[in-house]
Amino acid sequence: MRIDIITIFPEAFSPLDLSIIGRAREAGFLDLQIHNLRDFTTDRHRKVDDKSFGGGVGMVMMVAPVAKALEKAREVNPKAEIIMLSPAGQIFNQELARKLSRKKGLILICGHYEGMDERIADLCDRQISIGDYVLSAGETAALVVVDAVTRLLPGVLPEGAAEQDSFSDNLLDWPHYTRPARWRGVGVPEVLLSGDHKKIAAWRQKTAEERTKKLRPDLWKKYDHQKTGRTLP
Ligand code: 9D3
Numbered sequence: 001m002r003i004d005i006i007t008i009f010p011e012a013f014s015p016l017d018l019s020i021i022g023r024a025r026e027a028g029f030l031d032l033q034i035h036n037l038r039d040f041t042t043d044r045h046r047k048v049d050d051k052s053f054g055g056g057v058g059m060v061m062m063v064a065p066v067a068k069a070l071e072k073a074r075e076v077n078p079k080a081e082i083i084m085l086s087p088a089g090q091i092f093n094q095e096l097a098r099k100l101s102r103k104k105g106l107i108l109i110c111g112h113y114e115g116m117d118e119r120i121a122d123l124c125d126r127q128i129s130i131g132d133y134v135l136s137a138g139e140t141a142a143l144v145v146v147d148a149v150t151r152l153l154p155g156v157l158p159e160g161a162a163e164q165d166s167f168s169d170n171l172l173d174w175p176h177y178t179r180p181a182r183w184r185g186v187g188v189p190e191v192l193l194s195g196d197h198k199k200i201a202a203w204r205q206k207t208a209e210e211r212t213k214k215l216r217p218d219l220w221k222k223y224d225h226q227k228t229g230r231t232l233p
Helices: 010-017 019-026 063-076 094-101 139-150 161-167 197-215 217-228
Strands: 002-007 031-036 049-051 059-061 081-091 105-110 126-129
Touching (some): 002 010, 002 063, 002 139, 010 019, 019 139, 081 139, 105 139, 126 139
Parallel strands (some): 081 105, 081 126
């Protein structure tokens, strides 16, 4: 997949050189291009923001440089879905990550300052928020979206891992243990040492479900609905 990012902080995306995403890029599953918004300004100061019409504190990101950057990104990524990261967007989740992973490409616009000129929103297909907390800008949110989407691209994870993930969508993990079998007097569940793979699978499924019910009743509702089709109160 081709992903283009429009930002005033290209350096913020160095985490995408690492680990699974870094390997996905080297292997050609992800083609990531970062565009510096300041390269699309026309004035001597490379200005991307201005005072808010109507007054008030804080600057507003201007529409013209974003529109120019978008035109450039669309030349190379013509079928991409255009997404603005914004606190007012739809809340990101695994379902949306899956949907985006099936798109031809993505163009992500990272906001700054008190906000974006509303006419930027008119240039976008959707707006995404990563949750109800205030970030200083859109870059960290874009990192989250690229990470969640990239690991779902065909070939990025080892065979079967994505299917395993989808099977456990809306379910918390079961508890994991590794050596030593006894550490400072604390052991591990006997069943995991039994070698009985059927029993182990059943234990894992049961503890994952119990944990989800207890710690994340909101997720449990979704999981149960997805599995049984019934709607819990
Ligand atoms: C009403 C004042 N603030 C809105 C909550 C202004 C404001 C704060 C922070 C405007 C922009 C920002 C920068 N945040 C993002 O650009 C952002 C974000 C976020 O803050 N939380 C969760 N997801 C996202 S996606 C982009």
